[in-house]
Amino acid sequence: MSPRMGLDMQGVVEAAVELADEKGMAEVTLASLAKKLGIRTPSLYNHVGGLEDLRKRMAFYGVNELYASLSEAVRGNSGEEGVKALAAAYVQFARERPGLYQAAQHAPDRQDDEMVKAYERVVNLVVTVMNHYGLEGDAKIHAVRGIRSILHGFTSLELTGGFGIPLDLDVSLRLAIDAYLAGISVMKDLAIKE
Amino acid sequence: MSPRMGLDMQGVVEAAVELADEKGMAEVTLASLAKKLGIRTPSLYNHVGGLEDLRKRMAFYGVNELYASLSEAVRGNSGEEGVKALAAAYVQFARERPGLYQAAQHAPDRQDDEMVKAYERVVNLVVTVMNHYGLEGDAKIHAVRGIRSILHGFTSLELTGGFGIPLDLDVSLRLAIDAYLAGISVMKDLAIKE
DNA sequence: TACTAAAACTAATGATATTAGTTTTGTGGA
DNA sequence: TCCACAAAACTAATATCATTAGTTTTAGTA
Secondary structure, X not given: OOOOOOOOHHHHHHHHHHHHHHHOHHHOOHHHHHHHHOOOHHHHHHOOOOHHHHHHHHHHHHHHHHHHHHHHHHOOXXXXXXXXXXXXXXXXXXXXXXXXXXXXXXOOOOOOHHHHXXXXXXXXXXXXXXXXXXXXXXXXXXXXXXXXXXXXXXXXXXXOOOOOOOOOHHHHHHHHHHHHHHHHHHHHHHHHHX | OOOOOOOOHHHHHHHHHXXXXXXXXXXXXXXXXXXXXXXXXXXXXXXXXXXXXXXHHHHHHHHHHHHXXXXXXXXXXXXXXXXXXXXXXXHHHHHHOHHHHHHHOOOOOOOOHHHHHHHHHHHHHHHHHHHHHOOOOXXXXXXXXXXXXXXHHHHHHHHOOOXXXXXXXXXXXXXHHHHHHHHHHHHHHHHHHO
């Protein structure tokens, strides 16, 4: 053990994420984080490289947590059930940890190998559940982009208060996914018959 | 004309939007905006109420510009063609004016009547093009939420660099919309036959 | 031409991020 | 047991912002 073990980076990042979930990413400053941790602002530089570095680490943490939630939800379910379980887990994650979800949206640095890998794990999970539809090559990529768009778009609109009318949001998402999947199925049938 | 006509609010907001399009919303500060306009920071307070007020006005401007682009694109087209024209115009807007699109995402203040109305105009445009599908009541609202989720999700992921693979993005969006619309059609047919 | 109100300014304050350099302190080895 | 040291935390200082208060400038109008 190193001399004088105090805070560590993981604890700092997790405290920052707590702040984000409580008050939103905009309220996560080095000043507010230091206050929460009971230390002075410059002491944070012993654990993170600065505000931008903190945000990157929060994004990394968020993407990994999202992956954990999604893979847990998908486990055992395959095909259409898998997609529905994934979708439900996706919005649940964003609702329970809105700040962390927001943090995970930080534009991924393509030079950062660890970050790219973490991001790809999530995308590959979506690819896996979509395998049930028997799409190949580009068609599969397009289909995955579609699902990801629905999930992120719906979540983002819900979180920013974009849906005004008080009509059950879970039903909206379920119907959107159902329609999209039904559409993929019929389009695939059409393509085969040609 | 009032004494000493200099800048006006509209000019300030438009300069801020230019900054946003050039460098992203994060770079839009009162300091950088004042520099761009060749005045000192406090002078901006003659035209806007502060940074938060500026952001609200940028969002309002963005939502109105988006509406103008979308309604122009939809004009004349009805039904499925209308939806496709809307979708194409939506992503085109975000690509040409990424900062303005980002600005328009600022969570709408439900107390601000003008803002709420501007936002509703956009949503109602989507409602209009979706009328072709003959959905009624809640079903229509759910369907509109679905389209909005696809459009915003796709756009947001594209702008933040969420799509890594170099595969034609326009095709991805077109297929996603096609699949969703096809799905809505078959689901409606099923519901009728029951 | 003189008045006036808006526009723009200077000055000052408080919050933030960041760097440099100092002090504290817990742990592992002498 | 005690001591050295490295990490942690600190103070001090600087630079950038947003914001407020109060002053000066200036273009249109009476």
